[in-house]
Amino acid sequence: MAHSLEGRLALVVGGSGGIGAASARLLAGAGARVVVTHTDRSAEAAASLARSLPGAGHLALPADVADSASLLALRDAVRAQCGEALHVLVNAAGFTKPVPHADLDALDDALIDRMFAVNWRGQFAAIRAFAPMLKASGNGLIVSISSISGQTGIGSSIAYCAVKAGIDVMTKSLARALAPEIRVMSVAPGVVDTGFVGRPAGFNAKTAAATPLRRIATAEDVGEAVLACATSLRFSTGATVVVDGGRSL
Numbered sequence: 001m002a003h004s005l006e007g008r009l010a011l012v013v014g015g016s017g018g019i020g021a022a023s024a025r026l027l028a029g030a031g032a033r034v035v036v037t038h039t040d041r042s043a044e045a046a047a048s049l050a051r052s053l054p055g056a057g058h059l060a061l062p063a064d065v066a067d068s069a070s071l072l073a074l075r076d077a078v079r080a081q082c083g084e085a086l087h088v089l090v091n092a093a094g095f096t097k098p099v100p101h102a103d104l105d106a107l108d109d110a111l112i113d114r115m116f117a118v119n120w121r122g123q124f125a126a127i128r129a130f131a132p133m134l135k136a137s138g139n140g141l142i143v144s145i146s147s148i149s150g151q152t153g154i155g156s157s158i159a160y161c162a163v164k165a166g167i168d169v170m171t172k173s174l175a176r177a178l179a180p181e182i183r184v185m186s187v188a189p190g191v192v193d194t195g196f197v198g199r200p201a202g203f204n205a206k207t208a209a210a211t212p213l214r215r216i217a218t219a220e221d222v223g224e225a226v227l228a229c230a231t232s233l234r235f236s237t238g239a240t241v242v243v244d245g246g247r248s249l
């Protein structure tokens with residue numbers, strides 16, 4: 001039972017999405033009590049996910065990561081219903097909009113600001129809101145989902161690549177700042193088979209053929225890396241775990 005998460009509380013922000021839901025299932029399967037968040041778009045899906053998780057006491061609660069006040073309300077709700085200590089925070093919320101890299105005019109200020117508000121500021125704001133509860137656990141862990149686009153510069157837009165690089169660098173800074181009570185990790189997937197980006201027909205097969213391990217990732221591949229951060233990788237902090245089948249090599 002060395003890898004059991006029995007008695008631990010995990011919060012998956014963006015838990016209604018493909019990678020978030022897979023992470024929630026795996027964390028609950030290891031024994032954790034799990035809270036998943038949803039937006040107005042996904043309240044039903046999140047509630048049904050929480051009901052379907054193994055174990056007891058799981059919850060679905062609302063949060064918009066672009067609205068820091070809603071993250072503080074989430075923190076108050078988690079504290080009221082689950083107590084003072086949070087062991088694992090997974091940052092799995094995100095969005096993107098494809099913009100060809102050479103089309104500089106299409107990457108306008110509004111899209112850049114939204115990209116940073118949801119995909120970088122939102123992750124930081126969630127960490128800021130929950131750091132005291134993670135600290136109170138005495139053994140906290142933060143795992144943020146970044147992307148290999150932050151390392152390769154190849155991705156749905158230049159701004160998306162920049163926010164994902166920003167997640168990896170924030171992970172290093174926070175790992176120093178929050179040690180020793182809280183470890184901070186990021187998981188960087190390549191292409192994952194979720195509904196994240198409306199990808200053109202044939203894209204996944206073409207990517208799989210160009211990937212050394214000859215397939216794209218499943219959401220479970222990424223969730224397994226999140227779970228490993230909570231169970232096996234106990235002496236790692238400030239590191240990025242790449243889950244891309246060798247795509248970035």
Ligand SMILES: NC(=O)c1ccc[n+]([C@@H]2O[C@H](COP(=O)([O-])OP(=O)(O)OC[C@H]3O[C@@H](n4cnc5c(N)ncnc54)[C@H](OP(=O)(O)O)[C@@H]3O)[C@@H](O)[C@H]2O)c1
Nearest residue numbers: 014016017018019039042064065093094147191192194196
């Ligand atoms: N799929 C890939 O190929 C891939 C590759 C590398 C990295 N990633 C990263 O993995 C993470 C999860 O993506 P996914 O593939 O699981 O996509 P997904 O299925 O579209 O899930 C995205 C999640 O983010 C939530 N979300 C979006 N905007 C939000 C907001 N303002 N506040 C709170 N939650 C919000 C969504 O909630 P709603 O459903 O309610 O909108 C959904 O739960 C993202 O950070 C993404 O950048 C994905």
